[in-house]
Amino acid sequence: xxxxxxxxxxxxxxxxxxxxxxxxxxxxxxxxxxxxxxGIDPALLDQHIAVDIGVEGxxxxxxxxxxxxxxxxxxxxxxxxxxxxxxxxxxVPTESDGRLIAGNIGANIEARLERFHRPYxxxxxxxxxKVQPRMIVALHSFTPKMKxxxxxxxxxxxxxxxxxxxxxxxxxxxxxxxxxxxxxxxxYSGKELNATMDRHAEAAGIPYCTVEIRQDQIANExxxxxxxxxxxxxxxxxxxxx
Numbered sequence: 247x248x249x250x251x252x253x254x255x256x257x258x259x260x261x262x263x264x265x266x267x268x269x270x271x272x273x274x275x276x277x278x279x280x281x282x283x284x285g286i287d288p289a290l291l292d293q294h295i296a297v298d299i300g301v302e303g304x305x306x307x308x309x310x311x312x313x314x315x316x317x318x319x320x321x322x323x324x325x326x327x328x329x330x331x332x333x334x335x336x337x338v339p340t341e342s343d344g345r346l347i348a349g350n351i352g353a354n355i356e357a358r359l360e361r362f363h364r365p366y367x368x369x370x371x372x373x374x375x376k377v378q379p380r381m382i383v384a385l386h387s388f389t390p391k392m393k394x395x396x397x398x399x400x401x402x403x404x405x406x407x408x409x410x411x412x413x414x415x416x417x418x419x420x421x422x423x424x425x426x427x428x429x430x431x432x433x434y435s436g437k438e439l440n441a442t443m444d445r446h447a448e449a450a451g452i453p454y455c456t457v458e459i460r461q462d463q464i465a466n467e468x469x470x471x472x473x474x475x476x477x478x479x480x481x482x483x484x485x486x487x488x
Contacts (some may be wrong), residue, residue, distance in 0.1 A: 247277050252283040253269070253321045253362040254369055255327075258309030259377075267481055268379035269316040270370065271305040272300035272442055273386060276322045284324055285349030294389040295342035300464030301387050307474035308383075314478060315377060317370050326362035331349075331441050338365065341462050357373040367445065374446055381413055381485040382447050382454040383477070387461045402463055404429030406436030406456040408444055413453040416484040424476065425445045433458070445448075453488040457483060 249255060276278065278295035302318060309316040318330055323339070324347055330337040338358050340350045374382075375381060386406075391398050403421050405414040405428070414430075421428045425438060436456055440448075447454035457477065464470050 248279065248320045252369075253319065253326070253366045254280070255318050256315065256321055256369070256373060257306060257318065258313065258315040259373065261328060262315060262377055264378040265380045266377070267313050267381055267383055267485055268316045268374065268377050269305050269308050269383045269385055270442060271298070271301050271316060271318045271385045271444075272327075273323045274302040274305060274318045275320045277320055278322050279430050281347045283326055284347055286324075286345065286347060290345060291322065291324075294387075294461060295345055296324050298385075298387040299461040300325075300363060300459065300470055301385050301388075303467060303470035303473045304459075304464060304477065305385055307471060308478060312474065314383070314481075315373075317439070318374055319366065321366075322324075326358045328363060328366050329439070329442050331445075332359055332363060335439070343389075343392050351410060362430070369441075370442075370446055381481070381488060382443065383481050384443050384447075384454060384456040385477075386393055386456065386458045388458050390460055399433050399460065401429035401432055401458075401477055402426045402460050404432045406431055406434070406440065406458060406460040408436045408440040408448060410448050410453065412439035413455045413484050413488045415478060416453045416487045417457070420480045420483060424480075429458070437455055438442055457481075 276291045307318040308314040406415050407414040443454045
């Protein structure tokens with residue numbers, strides 16, 4: 247849900263010390279405001295097309311238990327996708343993994359950008375200026391199999407990047423040492439979709455890791471707690487290397 251009509255919330259941002267880690271979760275919520283009708287079966291709001299399953303719980307844990315402040319989306323990606331540029335047609339999607347989002351056809355894109363996208367990114371920019379993070383952790387999750395594909399996705403975790411791969415290289419190695427199957431720019435490439443980190447990290451020269459965790463790993467609280475501990479450890483060690 248949205249608090250004070252804001253499309254984001256920030257956790258662990260009081261009494262910050264500069265130079266630490268910062269977590270960003272663009273797709274953490276499946277919330278749809280009452281005045282927006284997506285025209286879909288409400289059950290779809292609990293699936294990957296609407297939300298990165300498990301991410302909100304991990305981001306909260308990182309902030310509250312591991313001292314990694316978090317900027318967390320409070321609106322479903324089907325309402326407005328914060329991980330897209332403003333001119334990307336999918337910023338207000340009319341289709342996702344073979345599902346028609348009928349209510350978004352003909353939607354007022356500018357109104358969605360002004361209400362959700364711009365406040366989200368403006369607040370993130372201000373938080374980054376305040377925190378001056380040593381590294382940003384962009385947290386996402388992916389479905390084990392897309393509805394529109396027969397291919398399984400074998401990676402338990404993946405690292406995505408565009409031009410700046412210095413942090414991702416360390417993270418790939420460290421996750422591999424945990425015995426995990428680690429993807430390198432899988433299941434999609436950060437060279438094709440990296441909007442938030444392109445804007446807030448690469449453009450500013452800030453090292454970052456875009457971490458994609460397979461959703462069956464973090465579908466319950468036990469999995470989220472396990473991954474929060476592992477992320478805090480691995481990301482902390484990566485930050486010392488970049």
